[in-house]
Amino acid sequence: MSEIVKKVASGDIRAVAKLIRDIDDKVPEVREVLKDLYPFTGKAYVVGITGAPGVGKSTLVDQMVTHLRGNGQTVGILAVDPTSPFSGGAILGDRVRMQRHSLDEGVFIRSMATRGYFGGLTQSTRSAIDVLDAMGKDYILVETVGVGQDEIDIVQSAHTTIIVLVPGMGDDIQALKAGILEVGDIFVVNKADREGADRTVNDLRLMIEMDEKRYKDGWKPPILTAQAVFDKGIQEILEEIENHKAFLASSVERQSALQHEKARHDLTEMIKDQIIQEVLADIVNSGEFEQALQSIAERKLDPYTACDTIVSKKIKSGTR
């Protein structure tokens, strides 16, 4: 076992910080460390928190951390921001948060912001969760901004997923529709002092009740109201997390099916990522790619044909 694995597993903050930075930077050597670290994972409880910009997720997470710490739990926080191409914004966010919990050794906060053609944010986040898990945090809160596929992929790594909304979305609650409703274990209508909170709660209830699949496994997602800035409703959220945790643990079959489903999701994402990293990088750095580009720009070649030619050459013998 390498020195870094030992350090991370014993909760060394510097080692953890460096490892997560290396994950975000996609340093290749990280992979071996993650393999060795894996036996130390599997103890933390992972909570995903997602919702559109402006719903107050950060404040909510902040309050949840205070409550969890009050109960003596250690907490790791990952703020995931797929829309930030340079880490400027994410770092600013870190600093603002750090002020409150910065002197607390029981709290570890990091932002993830990888993006670009090669994607990999889902994978980096999963790996960072493993690291915080191995370092011994009791709870890991993963906060994502947005409601796209990235966010859904990320929160599917969580044990409990919280969807945060605000009143006054009107008919646009439709926009949240099935994809995000489907992954929500707990719904929180934040800023509940705003006009229309009751309507948002009712709309949500209707949509959840229409979605019969939800009841198959016996968990009906609660809909809570909160005012995170005034610390209202936070305790109730934590109680529902405990309820959901107990629910998941209450059946061996359910737990095993969940483990299996999670493994399938994680491995598929990981493989997808790996394929893109290895094959796509080779391709876009090739002369053939540049040549094809030129021809497409001059409209001498269509991109569909260019793509087929390049890809079939690349993966000819390895697959099929």
Place this chain on the structure above:
Amino acid sequence: MSEIVKKVASGDIRAVAKLIRDIDDKVPEVREVLKDLYPFTGKAYVVGITGAPGVGKSTLVDQMVTHLRGNGQTVGILAVDPTSPFSGGAILGDRVRMQRHSLDEGVFIRSMATRGYFGGLTQSTRSAIDVLDAMGKDYILVETVGVGQDEIDIVQSAHTTIIVLVPGMGDDIQALKAGILEVGDIFVVNKADREGADRTVNDLRLMIEMDEKRYKDGWKPPILTAQAVFDKGIQEILEEIENHKAFLASSVERQSALQHEKARHDLTEMIKDQIIQEVLADIVNSGEFEQALQSIAERKLDPYTACDTIVSKKIKSGTR
């Protein structure tokens, strides 16, 4: 040239509808049709419209269509919803919109909702844009819900990208940060009668002015206010689209650089998609994958090692 290509290129609505449905369903034969159709593309002007749920994008698009039609322009609309796993929601959206423009032959509306492990929404949308372009629409409006990487990838296919916000996002305008600001050519603060509209406009202005890269090419994104439900501010948006269009056309070098950049983006996305489709499908349907899953669920194997083994076997001889 096949019958379907002829039909689409002559604007046959049934043929177009079927082709787009086949694209969304990923029918393999579609690819050859798209190749043959490509020479008919390149004439339409593509406008991307994105923003968080609840900002009123659909209403805005609806009003823009009315104005464009008033000017005698034909319009194609693609509503892209990456969060909807089944097309239920998207179809509902279509119906609601259809009511208004359903009898107008100059308007063609479709929703795209592909999702899942194999992704491909960006690619399907690009192909659907090609189809609407080939069928002869003057303007194609691509509306996406959300602010994730998918949305950024999609709007990068547009000539002009409009970012829609609402007042009252407060500090959370930060959440929009660089990624989405970077791709915006025009910003619209909708629901501008709400409290805080001035502040949102000012916040935006500050953020755009801090981002010096924006000025390099000489286009300073205008920030407009609108009240789409009352048809206020729509004409101004269309004027700024025309301004941006004229700006893009005003320099041959700029236009050629843009063509090239767009070709690079499109081809990279297309190749990425193709690789995932071909390789990942093979892998997740293999016995080896299922075996690895079982071992991971039992914690006998770590997912990193499983991934490395499977991927290196798959792309061994084709690459590197």
